[in-house]
Amino acid sequence: MSDTGPRWHIRAATLDDVQSLVGLEERCFDYSRMGARSFRRLLKGTSAHIYVCTSENGQLIGYYLLLTRKNSRRWRLYSIAAAPEARGSGLGRVLLEHAIHTAQKHGAISLGLEVKVDNSAAIRLYEKLNFAVIDLLPGYYDDGTDGYRMRVSFTDATNQENR
Incomplete structure (x- = not known):
């Protein structure tokens, strides 16, 4: 699952x-940005799965970062980003679907994330892919904005399909 058609890779x-x-x-992002040191550390470690998306001309236009913990099958989508010029093109959904597939392929039973409560576009996308709000996180972000913790469970979908 590395190609997403002629537009993105x-x-x-x-x-x-x-x-x-x-x-x-x-x-x-204008908050909680990751720097070069963090990316390097994560790329060299075993707890992170970072995937990038490039355009036809090779420009990096999106990425996502999944985090895992040893002996846990609950994965976390730590970050997902689409370049401003690619927003509204479906890239966010493609990245999120790829992230879900990656987690499932590696045996995850769920995928969780945090999102600002005022990021309605992201929340709508997450809900379309069966994420549900499981917690309110007061003052979670650096700027004091509240967050939602959301999660999609892969075992529930499997169990419902088998009924």
Whole structure:
């Protein structure tokens, strides 16, 4: 599942992507940005799965970061970003579907995330892919904004299909 058609290509990130990832963070977020040191550490470790999406011309236009813990099958979508010029194109959904597939392929039973309560576009996308709000996180973000914790369970879907 590395090709998403002629427009985009999704692949595992490498250390060569670090500066482009930092640049995308700066363009996409005005809070809680990850720096080069964090990306390098995660890419060298075993608890992170970072995938990048490039356009036809090779420009990095999106990424996602999944985190795992040893002996846990509950995964976390720590970050997902689409370049401002790619928003509204379906890239966010493609990245999220790829992230879900990656987690499932590696045996995850659920995927959780946090999102700002005022990020209605992201919340709608998550809900379309069966994520549900499981908790309110007062003052969760650096700027004091509340967050939602959302989760999709893969075992529930499997159990419902087998009924």
